[in-house]
Amino acid sequence: MFEFKVVRKGESKEEKLRAGVEQMTSKHYGEQQSSPELKRVVLVYSIEERQFVKWHEVVPQP
Secondary structure, X not given: OEEEEEEOXXXXXXXXXXXXXXXXXXXXXXXOOOOOOOOXXXXXXXXXXXXXXXXXXXXXXX
C-alpha cells in the first residue's frame, strides 16, 4: 500500500514524509488487511528533481 506525497519548490521533503506517515498511521491505512505480506510505504516525489526523494516503510505497532 502506498501513500504518495508531492513536494514542490520551497517545500520541505522531510515535512511531507512526516505528514504521509502521520496520515497513514492515523487513518489506519492497510491495517484492516489480514495479509502478513502487506507493506505500507510513504513515497515523496519532487516536482523540481523529477524523482522520488524520500520514502519510509510504516510498520504497524503491536
